[in-house]
Amino acid sequence: ALRDELQAILADWRMPAVLVTHDFSEAYQLGDRVVIYEAGRVRQAAPRGDLLWRPASESVARILGVRNLLRGTVMEVCPTHLRVAWRGQELEVRTPPDRLPPPSAGSAVTFFVRPEDLRLIRKDGPPPDRAHHTNILSGRVVRETDRGVTWTLMVRLDAAGELPD
Incomplete structure (x- = not known):
């Protein structure tokens, strides 16, 4: 090519x-x-x-095509991640090791979820292994779009709260 x-x-x-x-x-x-x-x-x-x-x-x-932009508040700063409050949930958000200085507790942050880091787990299947899965949220697929070699799924989460603009 x-x-x-x-x-x-x-x-x-x-x-x-x-x-x-x-x-x-x-x-x-x-x-x-x-x-x-x-x-x-x-x-x-x-x-x-x-x-x-x-x-x-x-x-x-x-x-760059990021569609999963989320806004939350830093609860705790850890060496490899932040604990962030988002829509009534506590999430672990990875931070780049060379990001200095990290945001402080109480700071508002915008973060994103890379699509390749998401996993769908069926509600009628075996329960997720919490040792290997973090940030487990409940929701339902409300739209599917076939993109040829990939699929785009729209998921409505059960968590409450406001979505970003």
């Missing part, structure tokens, strides 16, 4: 190049650093992996 050929050419040249694209997967595959522009301004410039794990703002996260 053209993307693979371009990647090989860039590797052979070993010279900096600027590629403008609206396709984040293309930018991620071809670039070492990615710059996110929105409304004529740089919103974030970072190594490609940093964008996925540490988007600088909600707008950058949305540009």
Whole structure:
């Protein structure tokens, strides 16, 4: 494919190049650093992996396709995660090890859930193993969308509270 050929050419040249694209997967595959522009301004410039794990703002996260943006309050700061109050639940939220300083207890935070970190557990199946599953929430699938090689599920949670804008 053209993307693979371009990647090989860039590797052979070993010279900096600027590629403008609206396709984040293309930018991620071809670039070492990615710059996110929105409304004529740089919103974030970072190594490609940093964008996925540490988007600088909600707008950058949305540009990257993050749809599960949640807002909560930090209850406790632990070495590898935060305990966050969200919609009447206590969640464990992983934090990048190099994130300094961490938010303090009582701080409002926006966080996201990566789709590959979600697991569906049937209510009529065996109970979840709480030693290997955290943040277990109850809900029901209200919409399914076939995307070809993946599915998008809309889940209505049983937890109370407000959703983000």
